Amino acid sequence: MKHDAAPPPFLGSCLCGAVKYEVRSEIKAVSHCHCRMCQKTHGAAFGTYGSVPVGDFAITHGADVLRGRSSSPGVTRTFCSLCGSPVTWHSTHGDADSWISFTLGTLDTPIAPLKQRHIHLASKAPWHAADDASSRRQ
Ligand SMILES: [Zn+2]
Ligand SMILES: [Zn+2]
Numbered sequence: 001m002k003h004d005a006a007p008p009p010f011l012g013s014c015l016c017g018a019v020k021y022e023v024r025s026e027i028k029a030v031s032h033c034h035c036r037m038c039q040k041t042h043g044a045a046f047g048t049y050g051s052v053p054v055g056d057f058a059i060t061h062g063a064d065v066l067r068g069r070s071s072s073p074g075v076t077r078t079f080c081s082l083c084g085s086p087v088t089w090h091s092t093h094g095d096a097d098s099w100i101s102f103t104l105g106t107l108d109t110p111i112a113p114l115k116q117r118h119i120h121l122a123s124k125a126p127w128h129a130a131d132d133a134s135s136r137r138q
Helices: 036-042 094-098 132-136
Strands: 010-013 020-023 028-033 047-053 057-061 066-072 075-080 086-091 099-103 116-119
Touching (some): 036 066, 047 086
Antiparallel strands (some): 020 057, 047 099, 066 075
């Protein structure tokens, strides 16, 4: 399947611009996560993440203002301490350890992921219409 996505590196930044990052390989596992922790972290119906091998993600500016917090055992979420933008999600459980997820909403380079999925729909916000057909109805 052909798509028009730009090649890596992909660049991203937080809301205030203090934190900037670079993604050096194709973005995998694009997922819209509806778990309660993502809802709280993002203040939204779900959080959207892409993943790459840990070594292919680099904070290029603002590492000093980036803060981390454990949201469940072995899972660390980072955010900009100046503006609050969530930036990364990392788990030390098993194979997940070698991957890092980052918030796709902070990505500045347009991408066209081939695949994406919704996960943890069991805790989906009751006020969010998940299917496109109903969300298009005004
Ligand atoms: Zn910021
Ligand atoms: Zn989640």
